[in-house]
Amino acid sequence: MPEEKSYETRSVKKLETTKLVGQYQKEWFMSLHSRVASGEPFAYVQANAPMEILRAMDIPYVVNQWWTAICSAKQMGPRFYDLLAEAGYRNDICSYCSMGYAFSLDPRPEEGPWGGLPHPSIVIGSETCSSGMKIEELMCEAFRADFFRIQHRHQDVFLDNWWEKSCDQWETLIGKTRLDFYEMELRLLIEFLEKKTGRVLDLNRLIETLNNVNRQEGWYRKTRDLIAATIPTPVTVTDTINSVMQAQWHRGSKWAADMAKNLYDEVRDLADRGVAAVPNEKIRLLWIGRGLWFNLAFYQYFEEKYGAVFVWTMYLALAADGYIRNNFEDNPVRAVASRFSFLEDILHVPPFNSQWFVKEAKNNSIDGVVFLVPENCMNNGDFYYNIVWSLEDAGFPVCVLRADPADAKKWTQENMVAEVENLIEDRILKKKERQQMQGENE
Amino acid sequence: MAERNCALQSTAYRHLRSAFQEKHKAAAALLKEGKKGVWMLGDEVPEEIILAAGMVPVRLWGKSGDRPHADTYLEASFGAVWRGYFESLVSEETSRLIDHLVLSNSSDIIQKLYYYLLQLKKIEPERHLPVPTYVDYWLANRDFRSQERNWKETEKFLNQMETWANRRISDKDLSEAIGLCNEHKGALRQLSSLRYGKKSKITGSEALTIVGGSFYLDKKEAAKLIRSLVQEAQEWPETQAVRCFYTGSLQDTPEVYLLMEEGGLNVVSEDKIFGDRYMDMDTDPSLSPLMAVSRRYHYRFPGSERSFTSDRAESLPRRAEETGAEGIVVFMNKNDESYIWDLPRQKKELDKLGIKVLVIENQKYPLDDKPGLLERFKAFAEEVKRGRDHA
Ligand code: SF4
Numbered sequence: 001m002p003e004e005k006s007y008e009t010r011s012v013k014k015l016e017t018t019k020l021v022g023q024y025q026k027e028w029f030m031s032l033h034s035r036v037a038s039g040e041p042f043a044y045v046q047a048n049a050p051m052e053i054l055r056a057m058d059i060p061y062v063v064n065q066w067w068t069a070i071c072s073a074k075q076m077g078p079r080f081y082d083l084l085a086e087a088g089y090r091n092d093i094c095s096y097c098s099m100g101y102a103f104s105l106d107p108r109p110e111e112g113p114w115g116g117l118p119h120p121s122i123v124i125g126s127e128t129c130s131s132g133m134k135i136e137e138l139m140c141e142a143f144r145a146d147f148f149r150i151q152h153r154h155q156d157v158f159l160d161n162w163w164e165k166s167c168d169q170w171e172t173l174i175g176k177t178r179l180d181f182y183e184m185e186l187r188l189l190i191e192f193l194e195k196k197t198g199r200v201l202d203l204n205r206l207i208e209t210l211n212n213v214n215r216q217e218g219w220y221r222k223t224r225d226l227i228a229a230t231i232p233t234p235v236t237v238t239d240t241i242n243s244v245m246q247a248q249w250h251r252g253s254k255w256a257a258d259m260a261k262n263l264y265d266e267v268r269d270l271a272d273r274g275v276a277a278v279p280n281e282k283i284r285l286l287w288i289g290r291g292l293w294f295n296l297a298f299y300q301y302f303e304e305k306y307g308a309v310f311v312w313t314m315y316l317a318l319a320a321d322g323y324i325r326n327n328f329e330d331n332p333v334r335a336v337a338s339r340f341s342f343l344e345d346i347l348h349v350p351p352f353n354s355q356w357f358v359k360e361a362k363n364n365s366i367d368g369v370v371f372l373v374p375e376n377c378m379n380n381g382d383f384y385y386n387i388v389w390s391l392e393d394a395g396f397p398v399c400v401l402r403a404d405p406a407d408a409k410k411w412t413q414e415n416m417v418a419e420v421e422n423l424i425e426d427r428i429l430k431k432k433e434r435q436q437m438q439g440e441n442e
Numbered sequence: 443m444a445e446r447n448c449a450l451q452s453t454a455y456r457h458l459r460s461a462f463q464e465k466h467k468a469a470a471a472l473l474k475e476g477k478k479g480v481w482m483l484g485d486e487v488p489e490e491i492i493l494a495a496g497m498v499p500v501r502l503w504g505k506s507g508d509r510p511h512a513d514t515y516l517e518a519s520f521g522a523v524w525r526g527y528f529e530s531l532v533s534e535e536t537s538r539l540i541d542h543l544v545l546s547n548s549s550d551i552i553q554k555l556y557y558y559l560l561q562l563k564k565i566e567p568e569r570h571l572p573v574p575t576y577v578d579y580w581l582a583n584r585d586f587r588s589q590e591r592n593w594k595e596t597e598k599f600l601n602q603m604e605t606w607a608n609r610r611i612s613d614k615d616l617s618e619a620i621g622l623c624n625e626h627k628g629a630l631r632q633l634s635s636l637r638y639g640k641k642s643k644i645t646g647s648e649a650l651t652i653v654g655g656s657f658y659l660d661k662k663e664a665a666k667l668i669r670s671l672v673q674e675a676q677e678w679p680e681t682q683a684v685r686c687f688y689t690g691s692l693q694d695t696p697e698v699y700l701l702m703e704e705g706g707l708n709v710v711s712e713d714k715i716f717g718d719r720y721m722d723m724d725t726d727p728s729l730s731p732l733m734a735v736s737r738r739y740h741y742r743f744p745g746s747e748r749s750f751t752s753d754r755a756e757s758l759p760r761r762a763e764e765t766g767a768e769g770i771v772v773f774m775n776k777n778d779e780s781y782i783w784d785l786p787r788q789k790k791e792l793d794k795l796g797i798k799v800l801v802i803e804n805q806k807y808p809l810d811d812k813p814g815l816l817e818r819f820k821a822f823a824e825e826v827k828r829g830r831d832h833a
C-alpha cells in the first residue's frame with residue numbers, strides 16, 4: 001500500500017496538457033497488458049536508450065526511470081525496496097535504478113501502479129556503472145527476457161557550448177570515432193530486434209519518427225524560451241515536469257509532438273494574458289538533479305512564504321537542447337547514435353554540464369540554484385565541485401541537497417526545507433538587498 | 443598476526459617490502475637518468491606497451507593520511523581507495539613526479555577521474571597535473587565485437603605511447619617487453635602457489651607486500667627477488683589460519699589483511715591487482731604481440747566492477763575452490779559497494795561448495811572501528827572452524 005506522509009507530497013496541477021498526458025499514460029499502461037497478452041513484444045529500457053528505433057518498429061517499451069517515477073509518485077517505493085531486502089540485497093542504495101528489478105520480484109505484481117507491469121520480453125541494457133549493469137542483468141533474468149547490452153565508449157571530444165552544435169553540427173560535436181562506434185552498436189541492436197521480434201525496421205518509419213522528435217522537441221524549445229523570457233513565469237516546474245516527461249517517453253509519436261505543441265499553446269496563452277503562476281514571484285530558482293517524483297509539492301513549498309518559484313529543471317531544458325538533430329536523412333541511424341551517445345554526457349561530464357547550467361541560469365534570470373546530489377548512488381559524479389564553482393563564479397548562489405531521489409522513506413522534509421530557506425534568506429535575499437541599495441545610491 | 447620473523451629475516455622480502463613501503467623513493471630510483479615515467483591508474487593498463495616504448499610503467503599509489511583535495515573536489519560517491527589516488531594526483535608531494543598518466547576503463551569511477559582531471563587542468567591551469575590518456579577496453583563480454591574493440595584499443599594505445607616516447611615500437615620491442623612482464627608474473631605465480639591450500643606458507647599480507655613492492659622495482663630485478671624468496675619460503679612454517687578468498691574494495695596496503703590475520707583468517711587469494719589478479723595469466727607469446735596484449739587484459743579473471751553477476755557467480759566460487767579457500771570475505775568501503783549485487787547469486791553457488799561468506803560493508807578510511815572489525819573476523823574464523831569440525 002502507498003505510504004502516508006505528514007506533509008503534502010502532491011503538487012497542484014493546473015495545465016490541461018498535464019491532465020491529458022496523465023490520462024493517456026494511464027490508458028497506455030492499461031492497454032499494454034492486452035498488447036503483451038496478445039503476444040506482442042515488449043521492451044524494458046534505460047532513459048538514454050535509442051527509443052526512436054523501438055518506436056519506429058512499433059515495439060512498446062517502458063523506461064526504467066519512467067517506471068521509477070511512477071512508482072515513486074504513487075508512494076510505492078518502500079514496498080518494492082523491501083522486496084529487494086527480502087531477496088538478500090540492500091534496500092538503501094541504487095534506489096533510482098533498482099525499482100524495475102525490485103518490481104520483478106513482487107509476488108503480487110498486479111498491485112503495482114495501474115495493474116503493474118507486464119513482463120517484458122526484451123531488456124536493453126545501457127547503464128554505464130558497475131551496479132547498473134548488474135541490476136539490468138538480474139532484472140532481465142527475473143523477467144526471463146532476451147538481453148541486448150549496448151556497449152559504451154568514453155568521450156574524447158570536448159567542444160565548448162555544445163548546445164550551439166547539437167542540432168546541425170552533431171558530427172563535429174560527438175567526433176567520428178565515437179559516432180562510428182555508436183552507429184555500429186545501434187545497427188547490431190536493430191539486427192537483434194528484427195531477429196527477436198520478427199518485425200522489420202522500416203527506414204521511412206524511422207525518418208518519420210525522427211521528424212516527429214524534431215517537431216516535439218522544437219515545441220519544447222519554444223516553451224523553454226518562453227518561460228525564460230517571461231517574468232513572472234506563467235508556469236512552474238510542477239506544471240511542466242509531468243507533461244514533458246510523460247510525452248518524452250512517447251517521443252517520436254505524433255501524439256507526443258501534438259502534446260508538446262499543446263503545452264506550448266497553453267503556456268503562450270497564459271503568458272499573453274499576463275497570468276502569473278505565482279503572482280508574488282520574487283525569486284527564480286533552478287533545480288539540478290533528478291526530479292523529486294515522490295514529493296513534487298516540494299517545488300511549491302517556497303512560493304507563498306518567499307515568492308520563490310522553481311522555473312527550471314533539466315527535463316524541459318534537456319528536451320529543448322538535447323534531442324533535435326537536423327540533416328539526418330542520409331543516415332538516420334547515425335543521428336540517433338549521436339543523440340544516444342551524448343545525452344548522458346550533457347548531464348554528467350564536465351564541461352558539458354557546467355557550461356549548460358550556467359547558460360540556462362543566465363537565460364532564465366535565475367536567482368539561485370538548488371542542486372540535488374543523490375546520496376545513495378555510488379556512480380554519482382558530475383564533478384559537482386566544478387558545477388558549483390562555475391555557477392557561483394557566474395553569480396548564481398548554490399545550495400546542495402544530499403538526498404535519495406526515489407525513496408520517500410529517507411526524505412527529511414524539515415532539513416531540506418531548511419537548506420533551501422538558508423539559500424533564500426542568507427544569500428539570495430541579501431544579494432537582492434545589496435543590489436537594491438546600490439541602485440538607490442547610484 | 444604481526445609480520446612474521448621468517449619473512450623479515452629474508453633479504454629478498456626486506457628488499458621488496460622496502461620498495462612497497464617507500465614507494466616514493468623506489469619510483470624515483472626507477473625514473474633515474476631522466477627515464478620517462480608513465481603512471482597507471484586502473485587494472486587494465488597495458489604496461490607491456492609502455493615498456494616496449496622505452497618508458498617506465500609506474501603504478502599510481504593512493505595517498506594515505508588526510509586527503510583535503512579529495513574532500514574538496516570529489517563527491518561522497520568516490521570510495522576511500524579512489525580518494526587516495528586522486529589525492530596523489532593533485533597533492534604537491536606526488537603530483538610533481540607525474541607527467542603522464544594512463545587510466546583504464548576498469549571502473550566507472552576511473553572514467554570520472556579522467557574527466558575530472560581534464561576539467562581541473564582547464565579551471566586550475568596553475569596546478570601541475572599530468573597529461574592523461576584513457577584505455578577503453580570493454581571487459582563485460584568476450585564476444586567478437588568486444589575482442590575486436592579491445593584489439594583496436596590496444597593498437598590505439600600503442601600509437602599513443604609511440605607519440606609520448608617519440609619513437610616507433612617494433613614487434614620485437616613488444617615481444618621483449620611481453621617476455622619481461624611474463625617473467626615477473628611467472629615468478630609471482632610461483633609465489634602464489636605457496637599461498638594456496640592447506641599448506642599455505644605465505645600469508646596474505648606478505649603476498650600483498652611482495653606483489654606491491656615488485657611494482658616499484660625493475661621487472662627483471664623483481665622477478666629475481668621473488669624467485670629467491672620462493673626458494674626460502676619453502677622452509678617457512680605453514681599458517682594455521684582459516685583460508686579466505688578476498689574480494690571487494692582494493693587493498694593497496696596490508697592493513698586489512700593484517701587485521702584479518704590477527705583475527706585468525708588468512709587471505710590465500712584475491713581478485714585484486716595487488717594480488718592474484720595481476721598475474722593470473724601470461725601474455726601469450728605465441729600470438730601476434732598486439733593481439734596477445736589485448737587478450738591478456740580481456741581474458742583475465744573477471745573483476746567485479748566490469749562483470750555481470752552471472753560471470754561472477756560462476757568464476758568466484760570456482761576460484762575460491764581452486765585456491766583451497768574455506769571462506770570468502772567481501773570487504774566494501776562506503777560507496778564502493780557494487781559487489782552487493784553479485785552476492786545473493788554467488789552465495790547460492792558458494793553454499794553448494796560449503797564455502798561461507800563474511801560481508802563487511804560501509805567501511806571508512808581510516809578504519810573507524812578496528813576492534814569491531816577484529817571481532818567480526820574472529821567470529822567468522824570460529825564459524826568456519828566449527829563447520830570444519832562438523833564436516
Ligand atoms: S550506482 Fe547510481 S547509477 Fe549506478 S545503479 Fe546505483 S543508483 Fe544507478
